[in-house]
Amino acid sequence: MKNTFYRFFSTTAGGFYTILFAAAIGIATFVENDFGTSAAQKIIFKTWWFELLLVLFGISILANIFRYRMAQQKKWGNLMFHASILIILLGAGITRYFSYEGSMHIREDDTSNWFISSDTYLVFEVKQNGKTFRFDEPVNFASLGRNRFKQSYQIGSDVIGVELEDFLPNPENVLESSPDGVPVIKLVIAGNNGREEYYLKDKDYINLKGSWFNFGNPERPEAFNMYYRNDSLVLKSPVVLAHMVMATQQKDTVYPGAYVPLVVRSLYSNEGFNFVIGDFNPSAQVMMKSTDRKMKSESTAALRMRVTINDQPNTIFVFGSKGVEGTPEKVTGGNSEVSVAYGAKKYQLPFSIKLRDFILERYPGTNSASSYASEVTLIDPKNNVHREQRIFMNNILNYGGYRFFQSSFDQDELGTVLSVNHDFWGTWVSYIGYGLLTIGMIMTLFSRNSRFQEINRRLDDMHHTEKSGIASRIIILLIMFSAGSVSAADVTPIKHIISEDHAAMFGRLLVQDENGRMKPMNTLASEVLRKVARKESIADLTADQVFLGMMLYPEEWTQQPMIKIGSQEEIHKLIPVSGELASFNDFFSSNGQYLLREAVRKAYSLKPIDRSLFDKEIMKIDERVNICNMVFSGAMARLYPVENHPTDTWLTPADIVRGDGSVQVDPFARGFLPMYVSAVESAMSSQDWTQANQQVEALHNFQQQKGGDVLISQSKVDMEILLNKMNVFSRLSKTYGLLGLLFLIMFFIKVFRPQMDMKTPTKVAFYLMLACFIAHTTGLGIRWYVSGRAPWSNGYESMIYIGFTTVLAGLIFTRKSLGGLTATAILASTILMVAGLSWLDPEITPLVPVLKSYWLTIHVSMEAGSYGFLMLGAIIGLLNLILMIFLNPNNETRVIRTIREMSYVSEMTLIGGLFMVSIGTYLGGVWANESWGRYWGWDAKETWALVTTLVYAFILHMRFIPGLRGMFAFSVASLFGFASVMMTYFGVNYYLSGLHSYAAGDPVPMPPSVYYTAAVFITISLLAYWRSRPYKVKL
Secondary structure, three states: HHHHHHHOOOOHHHHHHHHEEEEEHHHHHHHHHHHHHHHHHHHHHHHHHHHHHHHHHHHHHHHHHHHOOOOOOOOOOHHHHHHHHHHHHHHHHHHHOOOOEEEEEOOOOOEEEEEEEEOEEEEEEEEEOEEEEEEEOOOOOOOOOOOOOOEEEEEEEEEEEEEEEEEEEOOOEEEEEEEEEEEEEEEEEEEOOOEEEEEEEEEEEEEOOOOOEEOOOOOOOOOOEEEEEEOOOEEOOOOOOOEOOOOOEHHHHHOOOOOOEEEOOEEEEEEEEEEEEEEEEEEEEEEEEEEEOEEEOOOEEEEEEEEEOOOOOEEEEEEOOOOOOOOOEEEOOOOEEEEEEEOOOEEEEEEEEEEEEEEEEEEEOOOOEEEEEEEEEEHHHHHHHEEEEEEOOOEEEEEEOOEEEEEOOOOOOEEEEEEEOOOOOHHHHHHHHHHHHHHHHHHHHOOOOHHHHHHHHHHHHHHOOOOOOOOOOOOOOOOOOOOOOOOOOOOOOOOOOOHHHHHHHHHEEEEEEOOOOOEEEHHHHHHHHHHHOOOOOOEEEHHHHHHHHHHHHHHHHHHOOOEOOOOOOHHHHHHHOOOOOOOHHHHHHOOOOOOOOHHHHHHHOOHHHHHHHHHHHHHHHHHHHHHHHHOOOOOOEOEEEOOOOOOOOEEOHHHHHHOOOOOHHHHHHHHHHHHHHHHHHHHHHOOHHHHHHHHHHHHHHHHHHHHHHHHHHHHHHHHHHHHHHHHHHHHHHHHHHHHHHHHHHHHHHHHHHHOOOOOOHHHHHHHHHHHHHHHHHHHHHHHHHHHHOOOOOHHHHHHHHHHHHHHHHHEEEEEEOOOHHHHHHHHHHHHHHHHHOOOOOOOOOOOOOOOOHHHHHHHHHHHHHHHHHHHHHHHHHEEEEEEEOOOOOOOOOHHHHHHHHHHHHHHHHHHHHHHHHHHHHHHHHHHHHHOOOOOOOOOOHHHHHHHHHHHHHHHHHHOOOOOOOOOHHHHHHHHHHHHHHHHHHHHHHHHOOOOOOOOOOOOOOOOHHHHHHHHHHHHHHHHHHHHHOOOOOEE
8 A cells, every 4th residue: 555655656656747747738738729718628727637636736745745854854945845745735725716807897977896707608697477586507618528418407397408508609690591491681780899690581571770671571662672483583772772783793772662682791781771681591500609719818609408397398599608798598398498508697786886987098108008007995784894095006995804906998998898706715825825835945944954955065065176277278269350340332412411410419319209208219210220231330330320321311311322122132133232231212213113012912911821931021011111101201309298188199300391280399399400400411411410409409498398297317318328339248248259169169179188177277267257247238228228118028128137147057056067167158148048038029119008017017027047057057957968979989078078968057046046036927927816806717828837837846856766867867857957948938829729828710730940950959959868778877
């Protein structure tokens, strides 16, 4: 019995449960993507076997706590964070079985004491002999799995049976030919929700949108009379109708009182009432079928149900969707009237909430929501409570075990939607588990009895016993690279060149971007030049000089080759220029025809998965052309504030010229540009820029006087311009790359020329990396100050932050390891290089309301930061595998020693990364719980973060599992385990649907490089396995 218990709950079994757990929830995200959340819950998350798996997982953790005598050995850190996992599982169980949630909709000045559930129910109402009986049954019908429901109820003298016969996701009526069918006309009428379809069967007489339709019955004077006679449809209209055949656009008029042919796929119109004859079948049945198996949050489902009353069967279709009260269908029989509805049910609150006011604030100059709030009054007469409170994003109302969160609002901004959550004990038990997890992990890093400290001691021993050779001389060549500008052949001589000092002064002016963010003109000019030309300067002119020249002398700059078109032959056939840069004029023929018009139209008409590289490049080039056009026309730079504007919108020079009278324009703004152009023209002749400088100074003063609350401090302007000039992350990418190449040469010298003493070069390498790290930290700090928030809120920022944590991890864990520093430098260079790709936008953007949370700041910093640690472990694993390929009897001792040292460094790095991703994942849950009332919802992003946690927990426990204890297995797992991080960071965003996903439409095609990279890594792993088999390469 004891042996059986240990077999089911051994470390090996625990590892198996961990991987099975990770695989199950990972697969669930793909199920959810293809079939909807309800399907993932039905076949995985809410199944008995998944709950059993969690129980076995928890018991295995408990069993191993006793097996390894963590308490007796005083491994308090290990004991605490392993026990905390059990507490978190307990909290999840309480939430699963005892909590409920939903949403409350309130209009201004209305009061509500109920909310509707987020789960779905069958809601029954039975009326019998003047009495009403109401009850409900929780159900989870989905596109996958067996949908079963069969219940019988005794209500008074009647026996009522209810059975589900079929579940139809996204149902739609369709015409199907049948020998037993009847003539059916499909009518399409415009309704409140857009296109509405109706089926008119022979002998039907129905009212649609206030108009009567009569098909096959005796003629009625008030109706549209339709008949099927002699294999032809005919119509007799009570009013004059305009008729248009949609395929040919042929038009005529139908007059009342006469029969005319009724034409299929034709539009009939009369004074705002339109209908289309969509289809006709002379012998058909109207069948209800599913049009899409994926149940989205807004999808409707149809239930075909068999309802029997005293053995008298009735078949009904019940329609409903998640989070919405269903429309009941009625069945009468015996002494009962039975109503069945599918959807949400109502929960009664022991108190009421009144909405006094809903407030929506927007970003300056835009319609984008900056924040929104509900001013409510809590009314609880039983406890004599009458309290006013403001509910807004990340600021909740907590009362009586219920928590209310700002969720959404009505389009007319006169009503609010609050998320409601009732899960007091589940939340707090989970939070206690999270706290103990954090404390335990921190204790593990510093406890003398922990694995982390044990590895640290082993590394120190290895460094102290490292054999020193004869004093060696290592010559380090520091190569300075200078970036060249474009060749003279690519540049058209520019006649009017703005003074660099004057352009820099203009660059300090404020401008409002399309997102409402205030920034210096220098930033806008830099962004425009990088997006258009992929350069930081043109013809040795700064971005400020280029932008100002484009605004003031468009006729000259439209001839300047500055728009990047690349080298694709197909593009050069459309734009016949010799180099990779084209001028604005090159895109237009002599008669003004846009040369890319057809190519752009074709590219946008294709699905993303069908777009070729040519199509994608055409779309990018078209964007660059449009940006240039906006600069030339004065529509890019919002320079002029409008005093007391309701949305603090600033105006561009083009807005001033177009002025439609809707905005009161200050006389200074109206007259500035002509005066400024005149001053610049004068300066061009005299080279005296005093007057032009005075005009810029006047505009600066005008901005300060009229800008209001949206102005930013001069110190922020100065720091942002400094950040632009430093270009720190682009330069660091090259510096890290050079250092990585140098360190790699030194590393192989150390491995294959052990007689050379590498201690001093290793120290030099460490201090060089430290200097780069200080520059990296400085750049991040300035960016944080400039944006007013933590710099990891978009793709570009998260990548430079991951690069920062990568270097941090390298400096902490590999300071005495040349191989580790090599991996760190190469990895940091690669990350920053990726950050500079065109598909990652370096613009500093304002945050949407839900992202304004300190919980989010910590969550993202820990989550993204962990990726640097885990990526470093993967690179070290790859280096170890490469070293194994070169193993031979002559170098066995020193190579295995190096692999062991690198593996210890990797293990310490993975421990740090695992702790960070674990804490980051639960902090994401805390943020979600404080923002919208649910700390775990199996969203694809949070699920894959948990998969990553489980994968690396397994990797770090592989040394306890027989057959997986070697350095080869650890290196392979470290390398391929990073695939879970890639899936979390990229895969979820672009290939799965969810809160964190960009994949709203068709998924982005998988880049071929992914397959090539995987093939290379597999080849390296197989070669390493083959070469290392004769040697003892164990941890």
